Amino acid sequence: MNVYEMIDKKLKEANIIHEPSKVLKPKPIKIKGCAKHALQRFVDRKATEEMAQHYIDTALIMIKESKDKYEFVSEDGSSVILEYGKLLTVIPRDNYTVEQEAKMEVILSCLRSMTM
Numbered sequence: 001m002n003v004y005e006m007i008d009k010k011l012k013e014a015n016i017i018h019e020p021s022k023v024l025k026p027k028p029i030k031i032k033g034c035a036k037h038a039l040q041r042f043v044d045r046k047a048t049e050e051m052a053q054h055y056i057d058t059a060l061i062m063i064k065e066s067k068d069k070y071e072f073v074s075e076d077g078s079s080v081i082l083e084y085g086k087l088l089t090v091i092p093r094d095n096y097t098v099e100q101e102a103k104m105e106v107i108l109s110c111l112r113s114m115t116m
Contacts, residue, residue, distance in 0.1 A: 026059040032085030052090040
């Protein structure tokens with residue numbers, strides 16, 4: 001079992017993500033536009049498009065949420081983006097919910113256990 005399969009299994013066991021979502025190795029995606037929701041989140045969360053791209057570029061994992069929608073999770077925050085580049089939302093780590101922090105704990109725990 002590779003690290004992404006392990007994280008997927010642990011997140012599903014913890015009821016943090018659900019089928020058909022799947023944890024994968026991050027792939028490069030460049031932001032090519034922002035949804036109205038993302039623009040509002042920039043304001044609400046004091047975030048920028050550059051921050052959103054940073055979360056994608058430095059992601060530890062990518063969660064495929066649907067056919068063309070992905071959440072990229074980095075140590076600094078998360079971005080949700082469509083495969084063709086439209087940013088849907090951005091969440092700096094300072095704005096994480098309890099569930100998002102739990103997701104991060106599982107990810108980091110699995111990564112530590114695989115590197116030992």
